[in-house]
Amino acid sequence: MESSKTNGKSIKAGTELVRIPIDMLYEGLSLSQDIYDINGDVVLLYRDSTLDKEQLDKLKNYGKSANTDSVSVSVKIYRGLMERYLSCKISDPEELEAKSGYADMVVEMRSMADYVRLNEEIPHDIVGRLSEMIIKILGNMSYGDILDLVNIPADAEAYFSRHSVNAALLSGLIGKWMGLSEGDVNFLSLVGLLHDCGKLVLPDSIIKTSRSLTYVEFEVVKMHSIYGYELLSEYSDGVKYGVRDHHERLDAGGYPDGIAGGSVSLAARVVSIADLYAAIVANRPWRAALSPFHALSHLEAFADIKFDSDIVEIFKNNILEQLQGRPVQLSDGTLGVVEEMNSKDLEYPYVRIGGLEGNIVKTYGEFFCEGIYFGPIVSE
Ligand SMILES: [Fe+2]
Numbered sequence: 001m002e003s004s005k006t007n008g009k010s011i012k013a014g015t016e017l018v019r020i021p022i023d024m025l026y027e028g029l030s031l032s033q034d035i036y037d038i039n040g041d042v043v044l045l046y047r048d049s050t051l052d053k054e055q056l057d058k059l060k061n062y063g064k065s066a067n068t069d070s071v072s073v074s075v076k077i078y079r080g081l082m083e084r085y086l087s088c089k090i091s092d093p094e095e096l097e098a099k100s101g102y103a104d105m106v107v108e109m110r111s112m113a114d115y116v117r118l119n120e121e122i123p124h125d126i127v128g129r130l131s132e133m134i135i136k137i138l139g140n141m142s143y144g145d146i147l148d149l150v151n152i153p154a155d156a157e158a159y160f161s162r163h164s165v166n167a168a169l170l171s172g173l174i175g176k177w178m179g180l181s182e183g184d185v186n187f188l189s190l191v192g193l194l195h196d197c198g199k200l201v202l203p204d205s206i207i208k209t210s211r212s213l214t215y216v217e218f219e220v221v222k223m224h225s226i227y228g229y230e231l232l233s234e235y236s237d238g239v240k241y242g243v244r245d246h247h248e249r250l251d252a253g254g255y256p257d258g259i260a261g262g263s264v265s266l267a268a269r270v271v272s273i274a275d276l277y278a279a280i281v282a283n284r285p286w287r288a289a290l291s292p293f294h295a296l297s298h299l300e301a302f303a304d305i306k307f308d309s310d311i312v313e314i315f316k317n318n319i320l321e322q323l324q325g326r327p328v329q330l331s332d333g334t335l336g337v338v339e340e341m342n343s344k345d346l347e348y349p350y351v352r353i354g355g356l357e358g359n360i361v362k363t364y365g366e367f368f369c370e371g372i373y374f375g376p377i378v379s380e
Pocket residue numbers: 195196224246247
């Protein structure tokens with residue numbers, strides 16, 4: 001992830017400064033940070049209250065004399081400029097994770113994982129704290145912000161903790177969207193949180209490998225459903241079987257028991273959808289995160305075959321509603337805003353590029369919609 005392209009301009013990724021076209025700067029821009037030359041070495045303009053005409057001309061003259069059309073600005077200024085350019089809110093992932101308590105949840109989940117690995121039993125105090133945190137997020141945050149938390153493409157290394165938290169949040173959201181009681185929503189979140197706990201007692205050599213698994217190794221991984229069920233012996237049947245059956249499928253092609261959909265609990269059917277979506281939008285050692293549009297398209301393709309079509313429908317419609325107006329990045333690096341869904345192919349929504357007066361681009365057959373845009377650090 002060395003660099004990325006934004007509207008055809010290279011930007012530095014993973015650093016504090018971002019290279020932007022001088023044309024993006026405007027009179028009246030609030031300057032909370034300095035503006036640097038193209039390489040980020042020399043301060044061209046020291047921080048001030050607002051950018052005036054004289055200063056803007058100075059920057060343009062710099063561009064002419066240095067034969068460049070770019071300067072470097074802080075991530076904070078960059079985000080503000082992109083928000084203006086795209087006319088929509090761009091979330092700051094770090095801020096969102098810290099403010100919401102999500103970052104604390106990931107830390108708690110990691111300590112739970114360490115405890116289970118060491119003791120082969122569930123630490124009830126940590127699970128209790130995590131449940132409280134999930135209830136707080138589900139109760140206090142907007143659906144859009146919760147989905148942003150899930151859609152942030154984080155480091156593949158933190159996968160287990162983040163995936164468990166994401167599955168808990170999504171399972172809770174599905175419960176809310178289904179109109180279930182608060183108690184049922186919290187129960188679904190708990191099953192989502194614990195669904196993969198059986199993986200914590202599998203050998204590291206299998207769980208932490210980045211290569212594809214052998215047939216035998218995959219058979220071992222499939223045991224995590226049963227191990228999870230056993231670890232949760234002190235929990236209710238609802239939780240135990242929700243965890244045991246989260247890889248069962250409608251067509252009886254799942255595991256560990258290969259039971260048909262009608263016999264699988266609602267919790268397992270909900271968590272199976274949350275699990276799959278969360279896994280698709282996450283970075284994995286063998287592939288980069290895929291877009292929410294790809295995840296929804298995949299779920300829709302297997303609705304009524306592997307997944308409960310009623311739940312998929314509720315999940316899809318609510319997520320699509322939240323994706324409307326979100327900043328996205330297309331496969332050529334262009335940034336845009338989701339204008340409208342493409343009912344013929346969810347993976348390729350209609351995207352508006354070039355600000356409010358911009359063209360609406362049908363991405364189908366032209367550009368692939370890479371994913372939600374959170375800021376300058378993006379994959380190429
Ligand atoms: Fe699983």
